[in-house]
Amino acid sequence: MRHKHNELSVAFNDSSQNAPAMHFFKAKHIIENSMVFKFLKKMPKGGALHLHALGSVSPEWIIKNITYLPGLKKCINRANAPVLTFRPNAEPHMCKFDYTDVNDERKSENAEEYDKKLAAAFNLFTPTPEKDYPTINTVWGRFVQMFYGLWDALHYLPAAKAFYWRLLEELYEDNIMYAELRVELFRLYTENGRLDREQSILQLWEVTEQFKKEHPDFMGVRLIYTVLRGSKPEELQEYYSRLKNYTTRQPDKLVGFDMVGPEDSDLRLLSFADNLIELSDKTKFFFHAGETNSYGGTDLNLVDAILLNTTRIGLGYALPKHPVLMKIVKEREIPVEVCPISNQVLHLVNDLRNHPGAILLANNIPMVISNDAPAFWGVQGLSYDYYYTIMSLASNKAGLSTLKQLVFNSIKYSALPEEEKKTAEKNLEKQWNQFIDNILKDTEFNISK
Amino acid sequence: MRHKHNELSVAFNDSSQNAPAMHFFKAKHIIENSMVFKFLKKMPKGGALHLHALGSVSPEWIIKNITYLPGLKKCINRANAPVLTFRPNAEPHMCKFDYTDVNDERKSENAEEYDKKLAAAFNLFTPTPEKDYPTINTVWGRFVQMFYGLWDALHYLPAAKAFYWRLLEELYEDNIMYAELRVELFRLYTENGRLDREQSILQLWEVTEQFKKEHPDFMGVRLIYTVLRGSKPEELQEYYSRLKNYTTRQPDKLVGFDMVGPEDSDLRLLSFADNLIELSDKTKFFFHAGETNSYGGTDLNLVDAILLNTTRIGLGYALPKHPVLMKIVKEREIPVEVCPISNQVLHLVNDLRNHPGAILLANNIPMVISNDAPAFWGVQGLSYDYYYTIMSLASNKAGLSTLKQLVFNSIKYSALPEEEKKTAEKNLEKQWNQFIDNILKDTEFNISK
Numbered sequence: 067m068r069h070k071h072n073e074l075s076v077a078f079n080d081s082s083q084n085a086p087a088m089h090f091f092k093a094k095h096i097i098e099n100s101m102v103f104k105f106l107k108k109m110p111k112g113g114a115l116h117l118h119a120l121g122s123v124s125p126e127w128i129i130k131n132i133t134y135l136p137g138l139k140k141c142i143n144r145a146n147a148p149v150l151t152f153r154p155n156a157e158p159h160m161c162k163f164d165y166t167d168v169n170d171e172r173k174s175e176n177a178e179e180y181d182k183k184l185a186a187a188f189n190l191f192t193p194t195p196e197k198d199y200p201t202i203n204t205v206w207g208r209f210v211q212m213f214y215g216l217w218d219a220l221h222y223l224p225a226a227k228a229f230y231w232r233l234l235e236e237l238y239e240d241n242i243m244y245a246e247l248r249v250e251l252f253r254l255y256t257e258n259g260r261l262d263r264e265q266s267i268l269q270l271w272e273v274t275e276q277f278k279k280e281h282p283d284f285m286g287v288r289l290i291y292t293v294l295r296g297s298k299p300e301e302l303q304e305y306y307s308r309l310k311n312y313t314t315r316q317p318d319k320l321v322g323f324d325m326v327g328p329e330d331s332d333l334r335l336l337s338f339a340d341n342l343i344e345l346s347d348k349t350k351f352f353f354h355a356g357e358t359n360s361y362g363g364t365d366l367n368l369v370d371a372i373l374l375n376t377t378r379i380g381l382g383y384a385l386p387k388h389p390v391l392m393k394i395v396k397e398r399e400i401p402v403e404v405c406p407i408s409n410q411v412l413h414l415v416n417d418l419r420n421h422p423g424a425i426l427l428a429n430n431i432p433m434v435i436s437n438d439a440p441a442f443w444g445v446q447g448l449s450y451d452y453y454y455t456i457m458s459l460a461s462n463k464a465g466l467s468t469l470k471q472l473v474f475n476s477i478k479y480s481a482l483p484e485e486e487k488k489t490a491e492k493n494l495e496k497q498w499n500q501f502i503d504n505i506l507k508d509t510e511f512n513i514s515k
Numbered sequence: 516m517r518h519k520h521n522e523l524s525v526a527f528n529d530s531s532q533n534a535p536a537m538h539f540f541k542a543k544h545i546i547e548n549s550m551v552f553k554f555l556k557k558m559p560k561g562g563a564l565h566l567h568a569l570g571s572v573s574p575e576w577i578i579k580n581i582t583y584l585p586g587l588k589k590c591i592n593r594a595n596a597p598v599l600t601f602r603p604n605a606e607p608h609m610c611k612f613d614y615t616d617v618n619d620e621r622k623s624e625n626a627e628e629y630d631k632k633l634a635a636a637f638n639l640f641t642p643t644p645e646k647d648y649p650t651i652n653t654v655w656g657r658f659v660q661m662f663y664g665l666w667d668a669l670h671y672l673p674a675a676k677a678f679y680w681r682l683l684e685e686l687y688e689d690n691i692m693y694a695e696l697r698v699e700l701f702r703l704y705t706e707n708g709r710l711d712r713e714q715s716i717l718q719l720w721e722v723t724e725q726f727k728k729e730h731p732d733f734m735g736v737r738l739i740y741t742v743l744r745g746s747k748p749e750e751l752q753e754y755y756s757r758l759k760n761y762t763t764r765q766p767d768k769l770v771g772f773d774m775v776g777p778e779d780s781d782l783r784l785l786s787f788a789d790n791l792i793e794l795s796d797k798t799k800f801f802f803h804a805g806e807t808n809s810y811g812g813t814d815l816n817l818v819d820a821i822l823l824n825t826t827r828i829g830l831g832y833a834l835p836k837h838p839v840l841m842k843i844v845k846e847r848e849i850p851v852e853v854c855p856i857s858n859q860v861l862h863l864v865n866d867l868r869n870h871p872g873a874i875l876l877a878n879n880i881p882m883v884i885s886n887d888a889p890a891f892w893g894v895q896g897l898s899y900d901y902y903y904t905i906m907s908l909a910s911n912k913a914g915l916s917t918l919k920q921l922v923f924n925s926i927k928y929s930a931l932p933e934e935e936k937k938t939a940e941k942n943l944e945k946q947w948n949q950f951i952d953n954i955l956k957d958t959e960f961n962i963s964k
Binding site for chain 1 (some may be wrong): 835836873
């Protein structure tokens with residue numbers, strides 16, 4: 067133990083490069099050379115509880131693997147963003163021109179350049195975020211387009227299966243043993259038409275089961291169904307009634323419900339209360355709330371989420387401005403899914419030492435470290451978010467015990483059924499001890515070096 | 516009252532220009548056109564309790580008035596910053612070259628250009644702060660040089676008198692009725708040598724008394740003596756013993772003591788504890804503490820300041836990361852001198868909606884809005900800091916009552932003797948009511964318009 071604390075403090079003192087204070091896009095290469103980061107990469111991380119499936123696989127992998135499948139078409143929509151699809155008769159995605167065949171197009175250009183450009187369209191990375199994203203709207207605009215552009219292509223059955231397998235691999239490679247994925251009420255499709263929603267889930271389930279078989283220490287995933295807060299009222303009505311069905315019929319796969327979209331421009335949760343209260347009989351809520359810099363406006367979603375008895379709070383950035391809600395959250399043990407890098411990239415905070423997660427940590431608010439849509443800022447897994455958590459959000463004096471607490475929180479506050487939770491905790495304990503043993507033996511981390 | 520609330524909320528909704536989220540240097544022109552700001556300009560503001568005298572008069576005024584006095588000399592020091600002095604035999608200020616006569620130099624160049632360049636050397640303003648001040652060290656470096664460059668010139672008796680008069684005017688023009696000025700243990704000088712410290716104070720006192728005579732609703736100033744935390748131990752020893760003398764002999768002018776300098780690079784207050792405890796008999800403390808983004812390091816000055824029984828806390832930026840200290844500060848009613856723009860310009864926070872003052876406000880921590888060294892970012896008075904307080908730190912729903920509370924706090928938590936405090940409160944009450952009456956009559960603020 068002492069070895070790790072020392073190693074951490076060595077790295078803390080090394081913060082003259084000050085990556086903890088920098089924008090992630092500028093600090094990435096510094097972080098990757100940091101000993102603390104290398105340590106965190108090896109650390110078992112338990113569960114990833116706030117993760118949008120479509121933003122969870124690196125764009126490079128998607129380009130190399132999905133976009134080479136025959137039949138992929140592309141168009142450019144009115145926001146000048148590419149939209150990909152495998153549908154033979156794709157509906158126009160508000161496209162400015164007709165669809166082109168990606169493989170044909172690639173042949174007629176320099177393939178490498180073509181792929182690079184396409185990958186960049188699904189990654190927010192830029193070396194100068196302050197210039198390219200001057201406002202929250204510019205970056206959210208691109209963020210939303212990225213989900214939209216991938217949506218159709220990734221719901222093509224062969225693509226979806228490969229994608230989900232890779233998603234699990236990327237989690238696994240970062241020592242994550244379990245995930246709760248935010249997905250929309252999707253239907254997969256093939257050349258021959260659409261599967262129904264239940265079949266679609268079962269297809270992904272097969273992938274998960276196969277993955278678990280090949281990786282026995284992986285505990286699988288659960289799904290949290292999401293709908294866009296900005297949907298039309300009649301669409302919402304339909305989603306709600308579907309949801310009631312599926313949660314009953316697949317309670318081991320679907321664990322809950324959430325509403326998504328840019329909080330600042332959408333309606334408050336309160337406006338959907340009547341339907342949500344009705345849903346709450348059978349459905350656990352995992353609401354996004356308080357992902358905003360507003361104070362006395364959008365942030366009041368936090369009030370709504372708590373009143374609607376949410377099981378966890380997604381992002382919860384605005385929480386420390388509400389001491390009364392903080393108290394309630396602590397008393398009722400409603401964990402906050404804290405996503406440091408997401409909050410930074412999506413323009414809520416620049417220097418992560420100002421992230422409200424510091425206040426949550428200081429006040430012992432239950433929290434889990436999450437990564438939101440990591441692929442969209444070019445990373446996999448939770449290690450980078452843990453880096454900022456321990457280097458920017460936590461006190462200099464916080465070390466291994468803080469990390470362990472946060473990692474174990476991610477199982478404690480998961481939606482796993484009790485039995486599985488116990489197993490997961492046992493497995494995590496084992497992984498943790500193994501990790502400590504390995505670190506102690508590892509000459510790279512040996513402080514006497 | 517309703518009129519003002521409406522007027523405020525109109526302006527709140529107008530925040531599409533989003534000045535509350537912008538760096539002050541970029542938002543200044545937007546703020547100056549804002550109705551909320553115009554309202555705040557007219558608002559009586561009570562006291563300015565955290566204000567460094569040398570950084571409190573606009574550089575343009577200094578250039579036009581002080582630098583035209585005969586005998587002013589200039590050199591460029593090793594940090595490439597100008598140092599000004601009237602001393603006939605100035606000691607070398609670590610200058611690279613010899614002193615030049617400013618009035619001669621000005622004649623040999625384009626005078627307007629010359630003055631502009633000189634003024635810019637005493638103003639941190641830049642349209643691109645993110646480029647010019649990439650780190651806290653770059654901006655603090657310039658900040659310190661600005662104090663250093665003006666120090667000698669402004670302690671020349673004629674310059675000092677004119678300077679202090681203008682300082683009072685700038686406060687008065689912003690509807691401030693009282694100030695507590697941070698000053699070093701200064702000695703004024705003339706062509707014939709140096710005045711002693713007590714005479715120096717009395718000279719300034721005359722200026723204040725004269726100003727009060729001409730502006731009967733101005734309540735004067737008090738001085739808080741400061742020393743550089745980075746001073747040599749023997750110098751500090753000397754300062755302490757002087758201080759004991761002066762606080763006894765001029766208790767109506769000197770109200771307390773503070774230690775200044777960049778907290779992150781200086782020693783903790785703890786290191787001076789022995790001497791400070793001895794001083795505490797006769798001297799009230801007004802310590803800078805927690806002006807930092809560090810967590811578990813420099814911020815522990817907050818612990819030291821509270822243990823040393825500080826009367827107020829200067830800046831206190833790191834306080835919300837310490838819930839236990841927050842509780843103590845609230846219980847013991849130790850007000851925090853919150854300086855939003857200073858914290859932004861000096862690189863602690865970019866978007867002021869992330870300023871910890873929001874958490875202090877939400878938790879009802881006693882606080883006073885302060886401006887630190889406003890001239891160094893090109894403003895006068897407290898109006899700009901109040902703008903950010905009500906637009907960025909406070910809830911959208913906070914309006915006139917929050918402002919009134921903060922304004923009255925600035926007298927309540929001042930170091931005025933009880934009798935004068937009562938008078939000040941009475942005067943402020945009168946000013947406030949007058950202000951409300953005027954606003955109600957003012958067609959510009961009439962919401963029916």
